[in-house]
Amino acid sequence: MDPIVSDTRRLPALDSILQDLRYTFRTLRRDSGFTTFAVLIVGLGIGASATVFSVVDALLLRPLPFHEPERLVWIANHDTSGLSGQTTQVGHLLDLREHNQSFSDIAGYFAFYGVGDNLLSGQGEPERLSGVPVSENFFQLLGVKPQLGRLFTSEECKWHGPKAVLLSHGLWTRRFGADPGIVGGTLAINDEPVTVAGVLPASFDLASVFAPGSHFDLYFPFPLSNETNRWGNTMAIVGRLKPGVTIGSAQAELRILAGQITRAHPERNDFEGKLTPLAEHVSGRIRPALLVLACAVGVVMLIVCANLSNLLLARTATRQKEIAIRTALGAGRRRLIRQMLTEGVALSCCGAALGVILSAGGTRILARLEAVSIPLLGNVRTDATVLAFCLVAAVLTGVVFGLAPALQVPANALHDVLKDTTRGSTAGKSRNWIRGTLVVSEIAFACVLLVSAGLLVRSFLRVLEVNLGFRPEHTATIRVDPDASYATQAQQNAYFDDLLRRVRDIPGMEAAGLTDALPLGRNRSWGAPAKGQVYPPGKFPVAFVRVVSDGYLKAMGIPLIAGRDISERDTPSAEPAIVINQTLARTLWPGQNAIGQMMRACGERRVVGVVGDVRHLALEQGSGMEMYLPMRQCRDISSVDLVVRASLPPAELALSVRVALKPIAPNLPGKDFRTLQQLVDKAVSPRRFVVLLLGGFALFALLLASLGIYGVVSYGVNQRTQEIGIRMALGASASRLQASILAQTLGLAAIGMLMGAVASGVLARALGGLLFGVTATDPLTFLGMPVVLALVAAAAGYLPARRASRIDPSIALRAN
Template sequence: MEAFFETLLQDLRYALRTLRREPGFATFAILIIALGIGASSTVFSVLNTLLIQPLPFKDPASLVWIANRTVQEGDLSGETVQVGRLMDLRARNRSFSDIAGYFAFYGVGDSKLTGNGEPERLSAVPVSQNFFPLLGVQPQLGRLFSAEECKFNGPHTVLLSHGLWARRFASDPAIVGKAITLDDTPATVVGVLPASFDFASVFAPGTHIDLFSPFPLTQETDRWGNTLALVGRIKPGVSIEQAQAEATVLGDQISKEHPHQNWLHPKLIFLAQHVSGRLRPALLILASSVAVVMLIVCANLSNLLLARTATRQKEMAIRAAMGAGQQRLIRQLLTESIVLTCYGAVLGLALAMAATRGMGHLTAFNIPLLSSVRVNPGALAFTVVAAVLTGLALGMAPALQVSAIPLHGALVERGSSESRVQVWMRGVLVVAEIAFACVLLVGAGLLVRSFLRVLEVQMGFRPESAATIRIDPSDRLYPTQARKNAYYDEALRRVKAIPEVQAAGLTDTLPLGHNRAWGSPAKGQVYKDADFPTSFVRVVSDGYIKALGMSLRKGRDFTPRDTPATAPVIVINEALAERLWPGQDPIGHFIQGDCAPFRQVIGVVGNVRHIALEKESGSEMYIPIRQCQDYGSVDLVVRSSLPLAVLQSNVENALRPIAPELPKGAMRPLVQLVDRAVSPRRFIVLLLSGFAAFALILASLGIYGVISYSVNRRTQEIGIRMALGASALQVQWSIVIRTLALATGGMIGGAVTSLALARWLNGLLFGVSYGDPMTFAGAAAILLGVAVLAGYLPSRRASRIDPMIALRIS
């Protein structure tokens, strides 16, 4: 054993000396390995955090998400539950140890912090008293909400997130018990949550949440609409199937007992599946892609090592003549490969750590748990295993080459031609590189084309040249609804007076955000439960339709004359018009709804994609803000050709006299809503496109390396051919033809493999089939162009060989 370790140490020292003599080769190989292993470790860390590791809560395996499938129309399947239905479900079930909820219709920046420096918009989430205990979250400072604080109109209290506590209050440990001013109302800080609890990364990816307030589950809130998102904990020994069966029965019973209130049709899935289950196919695709990248890395470097070993045949023969057995020579080559891989793995691990830390700041991507992605011990173990396997894979080809060559013959070999085995091995590796690159190019091409198709859909509104800002009035300055309406009127008047502003309007719900649904039956019609019409509701002002860039198909928009003193009116979209009055003109008909017994239809607008760009629009209705008080926060939408910074300054200056506590810098472009909606798709597209580009570069280097090496080895042969009459063009064409043969073989293999594997992408594609001929043709054209360019440079060098000089080469 001692002798074994001694020879191993000798091999290691010799490998280091050998690599130091070839710094260019060593540097290139280490960088390629580092990029491959870095990408692999990064993707594994993402996969590990989102799909493998448990959620950062107590006993996460027993946590379930309780969705409420309230209607039959697939595009309006909801998630939220009415307060009264939650209370009924909690009281009657036997499958759950507890069920908690949070108010799902909180708005980003819907709370205003004043009295402590500059006014600031904060995001606050109202939660039930048992929400944090159910998740097993304990405050870092202070306590959780008490029963008294969770009563209707109870004491105003808040829990601060760790981020807000550190950023705005300088991590003051004495903050507990102090009052802060939120929306002109003092609120007592009762606690600070730990840094390990990140509500947004689990329940609202792509946003950040600053604080939490108590939500009352009381008789006063019993009849509120479907506003609560529910999380439950299943009792030990109860399966999710058993809990689902009981919840289904209870939901039907409760819905029949309250026929005139919101229905309850619970659908249970594990919380972990709700959080990241929709990303599972995409993440597995990424994992497969990075595995393909590593195969390309191994094929590329194996080719380099084959060429390097061929130039060292005499060295190997001398060592064999001095007593080194074939196993020792093979072990030496494997040691050199593993040394290279270890250096590359260390650098790759550093790249992965930097990449995962950077992901924590990518709030523009709507990806759950992204801020929690780190290179943890599991990722470290993966990196070590990947490094060892890569080292062995890289050393395998040179080892096979050495074992297949009679080394003693190399001492007297004077020719420079390659054996058929060497030529075949190097050609196979290049063909494999091209095939793998083709697979990644096709996959990336399909996803890119799908992404572009998503952006091309008719959204029903025009986000360009529009921006939005939250303008909730101060309760201190505008205590009554009449005063609030006057504030909105004045705000619209002031903003519309700004030069270059084409339109402005108010809404309680922006597209591609939170949604709520109300019943929308036509007056005089009777519906079965399964056919009862339900629509998304928007409370808006006059000017909103134009400001958002919607299309008014029939009738008229709201006007300032649509007030509480005038007849209740409503604007509906084409989908609802066709749903209620197919083939008829809906103008003048009446809809039964909230805020008023009946509303007369005065206009029809085009359909807006409010859920996702990939999903068709559902039924929608728009109610004038002056005739309905059932709304929370209000956003002002402004359409203007002015740059965002200029528009923001002008709007803030216009509103400051009537809203002195309006926070600065709160305006955001409307395109941001679209960007956030497509961010998961963009995240996958960017990563896969990056892998495909990396694969293409490696494939081109592989082709160039093989052809260039072949030209160098065949210099004498080429010189003889040219001396016998072959023209430079003929020599050049012979080399280009070999290049095209390799490329064609790789493209055929890659196309067949891509067609077989592309079916896996079906769930991620939109408007493009997995066999899209344009994508396959584009991938083939790119690979062919790269192959021709990679082969042209060596062929050009070969055509300039001087036959006399070549013939003198020994």
Template sequence: MNDFRLALRQLLKTPGFTAVAVLTLAFGIGACAAMFGIINAVLFKPLPFRDAQRLAWIENGSFGTSSMSARTTRADVLLDWRRQSRSFEELGGYNAFSDYAQYTLIGKSGPQRVRSVQVTQNFLDVLGVRPSLGRNFVADEAKDWNAPAAILSHRFWQQQFGASAGVVGSTITVNDKSVQVVGVLPPEFDFDSVFSPGSKVDLLTPFPLNDDTAAWGNTLFVVGRLKPGSTPPSAQTELETINVALQAEHPERGQFGAATTSVEQHIRGPFRPAFLILFGAVLCLLLIACLNLSNLLLTRGQARRKEIAVRVALGASRMDIARQAMAESLVLAFAGGLLGVGLAVFATSGLAQLQAFDVPLLRQAGIDTSALFFALAVICASGALCGALPAVQLWRGDLRGALVEVGSSGNSGTDAARVRRVLVVSQVALACVLLIGAGLLIRSFVEVLGVKLGFQPRQAMSWRLDTARTFDKNAERAAYYERLLQRVLAVPGVESAGMSDTLPLGRNRTWSAGAEGAAYAQYQYPVASPRLIDHRYLQTMHVPLLAGRYFDARDASEAAPAVVVNETMARTLWPGRDPLGQKVMSGRGSGENYGVVVGVVGDIPRGIEDRAYAEMYFDMRQNQDWGSVELVVRTSQPLATLIPAVRAALHEADPELASEDYVALDEVVDRAVAPRRLTTSMLGGFSSLALLLAGLGLYGVIAYSVTQRSREIAIRVAVGSRRSRVVRLIVGEGLRIAAIGVGIGLVVALLGSQLLKSLLFGISALDPGVFALNGAIVLGVALLASLIPALRAAATDPVSALR
């Protein structure tokens, strides 16, 4: 305790040094603690399920595409798996296309759009999740659609019903139907945070497994609870064997597979490489901070050599001196750690509240007990690492010789100077590695932003419209939405408006779609993503017309069915031929077709980083397979003024229509690149901070070297050396140190760049421009860090320095 009290007194005597040291460690430890809080929630913390390691995720996996229709499973196939499988205790699932359905809650505050996910009756039992209030669905509620029931999410229960326990057993009005609330989900299980990050799921409703839902085709993502001793690979082998028999018995179901992985791998696997790389980057940042502080402590120790020599002369042992050095380092580490943990709490809580990043479980990120213990371990390790070299130097140094040195500063010794240079070289090398990694991700992010979208998102807003009205015919429903659209078109400043059942870069169901007269192998029938739109949508989105025409008045409900296809579909189905006038066949047999191609438009990618995919557009007046509607409005006015005007117009047209769910199309694009933006921005921030610390470290070494060489510099100037030569001498020393660090950093970056390969888009992991540019940036920072003390040294008055 005496050592710590003395260390505290010594540090308070030099507030400038102490503040710099504490802030240096605070940034390093804070970043490390915050990153651990994030990575612990996203990758390591147990999933909110009972025996999560026994949960398996089952996808179709038979088509080799990322479309949800190709990844999901039919209801009747799930029932057959239940009956015949011996690897699972239970099998359940949820409707991957629930977002296409309309849900409007009629409450005291008026109509409100809510998002519901349809789940099988045993879905929560499979997961091992028990409602915190009420019960799970019962079999009668999942037979058909005639006994509507709902389980509320914990967040929705708190926000909409004030956390009242009395809501269980009551009825709410959804889509003009009475729905009984049977339970409330526990707070630790957010369906959206786990299975659909970036969205808000308000309630769960039962999904019947019957002939009607089986006729919908592939709809379900399946989750199974494995029996003890079963594994995902063995379960997949069993399901594939069952599938062979089922396909022979039911050829009308088409092809289906059973790609089986653990639920943990499905949820966390895609994000594991990126977050582990970020964690490695933040550890490098902490190491740079520790090396920087170690360098400062070495310099401080050399400046106090006379004081320490006096202590030795008065009887202090070398162990006392080394222990004192470690005590100062630990005091600095704990002070920096306390500040860093505060910064980490602020950073993680802010990040967890953001809905802009579609990362599973990110909402649970925070500084909990495990993060605090990790921070404590990091603080202790940082203190030991920072104090180790200064303690060793003091242990080995000639302390008694310092008493007879001439002047107040003395000579620090070549060993200490060499150690400080090695530390700076290490900092520069690590900073260079981080900067190159960030440069590769930034360059990749720029490539992503440069992807041709196929539509114009600027100056456009979208409203999700879910009406609670029921319609006997599709023509009545289309006429209702047409009246809404006409009212919106009358709003001042609205240039155009159109409707679609889904926005770009979002939902991606697929239907079979082939060319008339073409023969396809079994299970190899082409597929395309259907988009149901009105006759103004493509023009409003600024999707270019390549051939033929857009939908217009000629495509009314009673007219012959018409189809508009994108460029990829036209090229795939009719290579080298004119697609206009061709029929698109449905693939369901009996010569059924969707209609005649009347136009070809440009491609819109399914996802920002996905290749172009076949798409076909249908006029809503001619096709009834749509539910909710996305109203797109383009304006020349500021979007902030458009929102209240459009909401007012919608309310005038239908007072019971919820209109609070709107988004700018620019935000839709931003959300599509959100995970990459998160990785890029975090690594960019870490590398920038690392470069700053490395620059400060180099500055400190050069500045201290100038101080130690003040007499030498004064003599050089006194005997006629030009001041510019002095500047070149000192800057050259700094650049030599930096060049060695950059060289080492480039070699390490070359060896480690392959780790980033899976995160890159459109560029090589060995992009020479990124390596050269970031190496030059590091050298530029080194030049600046060396130039400042060099100019100060050149301005030295030789007479004053010699005196």
């Protein structure tokens, strides 16, 4: 074909599209109220949807921020709860690295790091920083190179090797003003000089992947040696598969190697070896909640489409003469349909522009929610992928909500339209039927969201109602680690005694104690067998362990069930003592009195007390078996938290503690003071995050449904003005008219609620993994939903019904 002829044929089509666009923007400008409302609705819908999509993209769709992340796997010990179930010994890591055929490399990090374990002093205000020790090859395995300086040397990764540290980019810029001269210098960390080897890039954020809700400031070399092997299950292991190796084949080899290693080293802890893709390990727990939110996004957008379809139908009804005139002037039905779709897409694209702005603000807020323990949340952003999502959503939304009015463009009704007889015509009845159907669908969709949100809200409230085993109110904590000058156990015990005496002398102080690990934080477990008992394979008792001082149980509000509390008498020279919880007591000595019994935990110990169970892992999980060792009978305690219960306000309490401890802890950071309620809030933050987002969607859907009902009833009243006038002229009362219109409104709502209840009953089962303390058929939620929707429908229909009852019959009859 001649290219000139081809271009000539294309020009009219392009010119026609441009005419449609000019006409669209001219009509939308003329009807500014409708345009503003429509753009606002679409903008809110797409903005909320894009924000959730950005979270889904960051956590589920986008690859992990490491080199070739699809080849990275998490190698866990076994499936039990607690870090000790996920971690393994150094010896196991070294054997796996040496004998496997599936991995190009295996590395690890010390999983029992503590938040704020490292005290930085000597340069400005003392500050507690979180640091994680890593193996020599850890950064190479992940494909991370330092922005400045170098990685750790082999000498630095040996037992008692030269002390070195890598700084996070955030700490480097915040504390040291991005000074490149810091590399090669020394810092005073825990009162010891440490050489700064380098600075890691800003793109590397290990905490967002492995410890969401916290951050790592420092990275230390961890020696893979016989000394660290004796520490037990402390290493979290990450492996990189060789090219072409599948997860299945690697797992099969790992299972064989685990058996061989366990048989070859009976002196070590058992090792089973469970392989999981690293991406699945990171986002696996939050994946169901994100999928629920993604479905909620789709439902909200369907409601937006239904709502705007109703608006466009009403607008099309007022433009019937305009459409008829354009038809008379030669515009074909296809051209008119294209014009309607163009208007829909133009409206949705304008709304999408607003949505992008709202989404950008929303993602910035989400990225700064450090207290929310959701992995990779800091990576949430409005990028090209999110912009593409907004564009696709805008086009699809515009086509969908523009379709209903486009299909209502009259084909052969020109004569009737020009005579204004469509009010009672088949076309008018068809529009009323479509509008009613759209409202029913809105109510059904809103019902699904309300039920889902209701179930999750009820679950969240049940989580908050659980018995924690301790009382977080009026209780606070601060790190008080002994410094390097307290080298011996006697010196540490003297420090602990002096510290507790000073704190207990503060006016308003009710109780104070020390612990090496707080609830809802890091957990470690030890074997906890009763003396003289032999246990079959797989039945060996393992319990979470806490090293605590006298006063800790009272400060935490943990009830003493039998026996006595840990006391000042539990010194190194006294008989080794232990306090256990009810679950461990029942497990070791069912039906017997546990007080006075002997068990093996860091040597033989006598049970002197039994306390209530504490939910140390999570609010949704049971306590398991727990034991408390006297702090004065343990050595080398490097991580110590002071727990205080007082009647003072938190700010005054923090100041009083700092003043009281200044003579023995002059470098105590002022920002480390936390209430136990903050720890509880952080533990429930992922569930709260999902509840707030889904609840917001449900309320938005309810608002749209009410607007849809209001629009349909108002339109129906306008269409029936003459009929209402006649009925009132014949004696119909205003109250009867209102009741009639409200009955029709509630009829539509009832159909929508029935459909929504059926859909909710099916979809609620998908929420099973997210529910706690309620069932997927929770009666209160399913009975409360129709009440809420009925009230909303009645409120939305009342104003048009009230307006209809005030119509003047004479004016209504003359107008028609």
